[in-house]
Amino acid sequence: MGYFDGKVAVVTGAGAGIGRALAIELSRRGARVAVSDRDGVAVLDTARRCESVDGHVRAETVDVTDSGRVLRYADAVKDEFGRVDMVFTVAGIIHRGSLLDSEMSDIARIMAVNWGGTVHTTKAFLPHVIASPSGHIVTFSSAFGLMATPRYSAYNSSKFAVRGFSESLRQEMIRAGHGVSVTCVYPGGVRTSIVRNGLFAATENREAATRNFESRVARTEPERAAAIILRGVERRRARVLVGTDARVVSTVVHALGGSYQNVMPVTDWLLGLPQRMKRRRAE
Template identity: 40%
Template sequence: MTAIQGSAAAVTGAASGIGRALALELSLRGCDLALADRDEAGLQAVGAEIAKASQRKVTAHRLDVGEPGQIEDFARAAITAHPALNIVINNAGVALLGQFGEIEQAQMDWLFNINFWGTVHATRAFLPQLSRQREAHIVNISSIFGIVAPPGQSAYCAAKFAVRGFSESLRHELAVAGSPVKLSVVHPGGVATNIARNARTGTGVTDNARRAQSIERFDALAKTTPAAAALRIIAGIEKNRPRILIGNDARFMDLLQRFRPATYWKPLQRRIEKAAAKVATAK
């Protein structure tokens, strides 16, 4: 296990959503923090909120995880500020709406640079530091869409499946080498964040109603709060859980995929449409 009390953690995407909730909860449990995000105002707000509730050391770092050079700079600055840093949470991510034929290659590259390569580059940048600690932990945020793959999410699913594969293989490598570094890969289901509302749209998508419908469906499934997601991730760190599923929807989809690996989409589609219809009726 990796104890939270007395640790120091680097968290990307810390200005909002799950990252913000993680920062707040980790600080309350006695963890110092190096927080990173493109949203500098959001980072300052999180830092101020933490300062009101705890005396933990918090540093804020502007970071675009799609830029490898910035990740290297962040790692150096975070380690300098927190010499005993032993937890890295690769949380930053973006979304892209559109079927494969509606998405330009440049848009897919943009998403991959953040959602997949950002995770890989940050893991590489921090791993030497983590390997020197008595106990250390990497948390890579995938998605339930790293387990199931609905239509209209080809880019996002490809990246999140890649995060899952990278994380599982690296975890096995670390175990075989007897490394003190443990690794958890996280698969959130619907969490009430702004990722869907902030999603970019494929250049080939011309129907604005489709975007609105996609957001509405996401909202219908987003039953888990960021705070609840953060609590489950932290419990996973403490108990060294290799895979962390967040939300009843994620657990259902994981089981469905196991039982029907090639034919899960039709029953899953019916469940999603039913949930969306229920929300629409309640409005």
């Protein structure tokens, strides 16, 4: 019997990317899975894929920014499965744009989904997870939750917030004597549609940013990411770094401390130089 066999696992943001890969892999390993996403069609497709590997699946359309809806969903999952052992709060979106160029509505949306959705989901399911003999909360920050970069201030803020929330929650569980583990995941570039479907300031080039991410940054397949995450969960790690890029970022921040902030603006300018030169030649 494997570690996940028979366990009840909840996965938000399961309509695509890492969330979908996790749901399918959990099903393959014998877990009973509750999957949710804001995109009802996509999450039903994920459920069908889970069922194809003989998984017991519940699929539901849930917007994690709606705390009342998430609370009702948590109770419904508990009623159907009888318990909840682990929760993966994968749902998230990205935003690119300087603070001056960004709309407040976009900034608020990023915080509502990435940080608020994590908090809503964790708080709703936590009483059920505490009741489990092997309870586990798995949150999702980012390599951008370890190192800030220009033009991602909203996204950085949300992912730094998830990191702080996760570390505090882990300490609360230890102090209260609950047997609940808390793991925070820090993915680097994973081959998902997160940038293509992201929010952009009006001054940003969506197509260029998407093309750069998908061709140069996203090196890890979602299935590989899921395997790395589940290995870390099984070992009850506090932190899981996904991808060589995430490990490099962690090492750089550890080595340079706060002084990395003096390096990043120059690096960002140099990376954008070829594109600026191309635009000038076209003019």
